[in-house]
Structure formats: C-alpha cells, structure tokens
Amino acid sequence: MAKLDGKRVAILATDGFEQVELTQPMKAVKDEGAQVHIISLENGQIQGFNHADKADTFSVDKTVDSVSASDYDGLILPGGVHNPDSLRTNDKAVQFVRDFFAQHKPVAAICHGPWVLVEADVVRDRKLTSFPSIKTDIKNAGGNWVDEEVVVDQGLVTSRDPDDLDAFCKKVVEEIREGKHDRQTV
Secondary structure (H helix, E strand, O other), rough: OOOOOEEEEEEEEEOEEEEHHHHHHHHHHHHOOOOOEEEEEEOEEEEEEEEEEEEEEEEOOEHHHHHHHHHOOOOEOOOHHHHHHHHHHHHHHHHHHHHHHHHOOEEHHHHHHHHHHHHHOOOOEEOOOOOOHHHHHHHHOOEEEOOEOOOOOOOOEEOHHHHHEEEEEHHHHHHHHHHHOOOOOO
C-alpha cells in the first residue's frame, strides 16, 4: 500500500507558475497513491513557465469557487512570480488557503508560493522559507524567515526554489501522510 492511498491533494495554481514546482510535487504525491486536482481561478488551461520562458499548459480539474478545503487532505502552492501574485488578489483563492489552516491540514508552498500565505494571514509566528526576494513580505507579516532547503512548521512545508524540490517533495509526502496537525491553524 502506498503512503498516500485514499488521500486527495489540491494544487492551487494559475497562469505563470514555475512548471517544475507543479509537476514534481504532483508526481511525488501521485506516485504515493494520492488523487490530485489542479485547482485554478477559471476552467480551461493554465500556462506553465520555465523561469521567464513559456512551457507547457495544464488542464484545470476544478475552479476554486467549486471546491472546499474539506474536499482535500493537503494543499500544494507552486511558485513562479505571476502565479502567486494573481492568486493572492483573488478572495476565493485566499479563503481556500486559509481554510486548510483552519482545518489543520498540511499546506506546502515553494519559491514565491508563500506570497499567498502572507495574504491569507497564516505566517505570523511561523518558521518558513521562500524565494529570497519575498522574505521581507514574510517578515512584515510576522513570519520567521530562514534560509534553509526545506522548513516544516506544524504541517506547513516551505522551500526556496526548484533546487530544493527533492527535499520539498519528500516532506510534502510525509506531512500529507501524517494528516491533520492540531497546531496547524490560523
């Protein structure tokens, strides 16, 4: 039996995500038996990027206004610059993220993905990392930013960039397998 058999994982993304930050974690949780849905702001396709260059498009499984955090066992937030910047301006996306914390469920964010966590007001008094350019945003939101490959704080998994994906994916699988964390809250 795989570690995540019977688990459902949401990946929240929109145009402008760093492709490998979606594909590698998605593969990691699928390989362990999880069912994965790409959740976005609108139906259709979303555009991935390899840094500044367009990469592949991916089909959206469900829109953020048609799902609930209660439908899933964990959430993954890929980075890229445009993706989290767009997500953090959408009230339904921000509430979707906040609800995972309120329900004590694992959340994983990499690179610029923690921007959405800042907007959801869930980083206060938490240890986390991100792409270095948003560390001031995290600190201003009350987070304890550190420069480490992967950081786990009560079910919240964060990493800095694609170079950290192996460690990030390992911890994502581990935290979703463990399930709810009582201290993972808003």
